Every structure is written in structure tokens, then in C-alpha cells.
Amino acid sequence: MIFSILKVVHVLAVVLWVGGMAFAHFFLRPSVQALEPQVRLTLLHAVMKRFLGAVLTASLVVLVSGLWMIGRVAKEAVQAGLDFKMPLAWTIMATLGIVMVAIFGHIRFALFKRLSRAVEAGDWPSAGAAMASIRTWVFVNLCIGIVVICVAVY
Incomplete structure (x- = not known):
């Protein structure tokens, strides 16, 4: 039961993180391109502030739940007298997840x-460069993230 709950929480956090990046990159950004730099960058800053706060939580949830699930399976294998060999897909997901957290x-x-500094100073060229x-x-x-999802479902 705990493993199932961990897996659901893990997947939901991944959905929020990867889905949010897809939304921002493919839908939000192109939609605000017609706005003046001051309006566009102020809006994107506000959206990013909220999104990055949510991703901070989601990334920690993904790390903790992923490690906990691996640990539970390893513990159960050892308790059953078996050797635990982590599947290659899990190793790939864990490694790429850590890379994603570092990039985040x-x-x-x-x-x-x-x-944030550029928006607060009204330095729109610097804000644009930071946003880029x-x-x-x-x-x-x-x-x-897409590679991780492909590995997970393969």
C-alpha cells in the first residue's frame, strides 16, 4: 500500500514538473510574445516565481519518493534472502532525475x-537575456524529463 501511494505521489510530482515546463515552453511563451517587453517580462517573472516554487516542492517529492521506493524494494529483497540488483531503467531514471534537479x-x-534583479530594476534587455x-x-x-518518462514506460 505504501509503495502504491509513493508511486502515485511520485508520478503526480513528475506530471506537474514536466507538464508545467511543456506548458510554459510551448504555450505560454509564444502567447506572450506580442506583449511589450515590460509587460511580457513582468508577467513571465510572476508566472516563473509561482512555478519555480511548485517545482522546488515537486523536485524534492520526486527525489524522496523515488529513493524511498528503491529503498523499499531493496529492503524487501534482502529480507527475502535475495540479492538486490537495481534495474537499469531505475538507474537511468535516478541519474537523469538528479541531473534535472541540478539544472532546476x-x-x-x-x-x-x-x-528578478533585472525586472525590479526595469532593465528589460537584461531581463530578456535572463529569460532567454x-x-x-x-x-x-x-x-x-521526456527521456525519463520514456524510460519509465518502456
């Missing part, structure tokens, strides 16, 4: 701070 950390704690960097790294993380 860079986005949240470096690039978003740069965007965020967009690039979000796309990289989105691609990695």
Missing part, C-alpha cells in the same frame, strides 16, 4: 535571481 537549481537560484537563458535550460530539462 541553476534555473531557480542563479538565472531566476538574475531575472531560463528558456534554454527549461527546454533542456524538458527534453531530459
Whole structure:
């Protein structure tokens, strides 16, 4: 029962994170391109602030639930007198998940701070450059997230 709950929580956190990146990259960003830089960047900053807060929680939930599920399976195998050999797919998912968290950390704690400072100062060219960097790294993380999902369902 606990494993099933962990798996549901894990998948829901992944859906929020990867789905949110897809929404932002393919739907939100193109929709606001017609807005003036000050309006567009202020709006994107507000959206990113909320989204990155949710992803901070989701990424921690994904890490903790993933490690907990691996630990439960390993513990049950050992208690049954079996050797635990983590499946390659789990190793790939865990490794890429850690890479995604590291990229998220860079986005949240470096690039978003740069965007925030520029928006607060009304420096729209710098804000635009920071947003472009965020967009690039979000796309990289989105691609990695899609690979993780493909590995999970394969």
C-alpha cells in the first residue's frame, strides 16, 4: 500500500514538473510574445516565481519518493534472502532525475535571481537575456524529463 501511494505521489510530482515546463515552453511563451517587453517580462517573472516554487516542492517529492521506493524494494529483497540488483531503467531514471534537479537549481537560484534583479530594476534587455537563458535550460530539462518518462514506460 505504501509503495502504491509513493508511486502515485511520485508520478503526480513528475506530471506537474514536466507538464508545467511543456506548458510554459510551448504555450505560454509564444502567447506572450506580442506583449511589450515590460509587460511580457513582468508577467513571465510572476508566472516563473509561482512555478519555480511548485517545482522546488515537486523536485524534492520526486527525489524522496523515488529513493524511498528503491529503498523499499531493496529492503524487501534482502529480507527475502535475495540479492538486490537495481534495474537499469531505475538507474537511468535516478541519474537523469538528479541531473534535472541540478539544472532546476541553476534555473531557480542563479538565472531566476538574475531575472528578478533585472525586472525590479526595469532593465528589460537584461531581463530578456535572463529569460532567454531560463528558456534554454527549461527546454533542456524538458527534453531530459521526456527521456525519463520514456524510460519509465518502456
